[in-house]
Amino acid sequence: MGLLKWVAIAVVALAAVVLVARWARELGPVQDFLLQYPGHSELPVNAPVGIPAWLGWQHFLNAFFLVLIIRSGWQVRTTARPKAYWTRKNTGLLKTKGKPTKISLELWFHLSLDVLWLLNGAAFVVLLFATGAWMRIVPTNWDIFPNALSAGLQYASLTWPVESGWVNYNALQVLSYFAVVFIAAPLAAISGVRMSPAWPKGKAALDKAYPMEIARKIHFPVMVFFTGFVVMHVTLVLCTGALANLNHMFAARQDAGWLGFGIFAASLAVMVGGWLLARPIFLRPVAGLMGKISK
Template sequence: MSSTKTSSTSKSVAKAKIYWAVPATLVAALAAVFAAKWLIGLVPVADFIRTYPGHTELPQGTPEGMPGWLSWQHFLNAFFLLLIIRSGWQVRTTTKPPAYWTRNNKGLLRTKKPPTKISLELWFHLTLDFLWVLNGLVFMVLLVVSGRWGRVVPTQWEVFPNALSALIQYASLNWPTENGWVNYNSLQVLAYFTVVFIAAPLALLTGLRMSPVWPRDAQTINKFYPIDLARAVHFPVMIFFVAFVVVHVFLVFATGVLRNLNHMYSGSDDEGWLGLILFSLSLVVMMAAWFAARPLLLRPVASLTGKISR
């Protein structure tokens, strides 16, 4: 009885925090806008913004435009990330999994130790992780081969004051002039660099440490990289991805939705409707996958590579 009351109390506290988080966020956003507008009115800050308008020059030879492969990469990354966040939350909150998955210990996969039994939600999460990482590796290779790496990798120190300038301009609602077809502003460069080269590897390394494939008997490496550390980092990284997606989608719609979506989905620099149509279709696919990712459909798929048990 006491454990039930404790659980109910903790849920009520969590809901109260969520309710208060919304107005607190709105108040903080309004305070940031007023503070930024006040700062821009100061002569030193105005001079700083004129000196650092918000962007730096790209490395010589960096191509312009968005290639077709980037549109597919963007969709697949969003698709996998959405389901990874959903399945990761289920792994974190599900107390009684509907089914378990055990890897087939056959052929090349045969090992001396019996395979570990994991929940169906964790199997789905790990499968999505593998596909997401594979997609990310393809993206990095294409980024280097195509010469477009300079668009998301800082190459000069001026990127930092320019990023601060862009942040002040965004916060003041006097947004910096953008031309994402040619070059991202410095705040975007730092954000994309953080996502691709810092947050994504952190998610991979911490998730790998927590997964069943990690060698539990490797005492030396486990001592220097304890699982508690991985858990402490993995969840905040997920929160970072959620916050990035929210801000990213908001700015896409607020800074010229048709042109931005054409950049991202149709590979064109105009204000036609094709990008919005493709984006809408991608949302339909993602929503369908969200509702389809249930035990009824996951069980037969998971059974192709392992044994399903209750």
């Protein structure tokens, strides 16, 4: 009954938000506000138009790694007695007082995914600034904030903002994407490094400057944020013109054909396959190529 209770509360709260938003939109001052701030901020005149093909690949890889990172991170957090451990052959960074550090297989998988996600993210940021695409997700005008409020009100009233994602994201999308790329991702990285075996051992001053407790208080909420973002992002993509949105994101096309949906379906199958294969029986052989597996 506990779960049903919270579901009922969420449904009632959502219905209340929609009703209040619809009522507010009938008010004269609110209508004037929506006219003045339609929900998107103008881009610089030299901003690129369209979604490049590289962004589609980056989008898939980021989503693939992030889904598995969330899964493995939850396993690390909730697994009391790991079924297997991994020890690196070449001690390198994972070394404690001259001895290689033994970590759970779940943590090895999580850290390996983190490295791949960070490398892909670095490539994404480089391409973002090299092509000028950063102007699409970095606020360049202060009116981004009232426009974000306008877009939020439109979403809440279930009257979606006018979409022109091929040219310009709405203000709420810009702030969300900016937060993901330039705030949440760095926070996940710096807190993850602090909690990992790669953190320098025996450095009292460094440990005092950045305590483990602070990293833990940052890392888990960031994971919750990413989870909520993924759920909301996918929901809005499918509810606000699925075919056109998927063509933008996966096929680099400005139409409502089925190519983007086909690529999305294939990428979803790959993610599901990765999720199903992320089990000890499949991870042991891979981890064994880079270290020693023990119980």
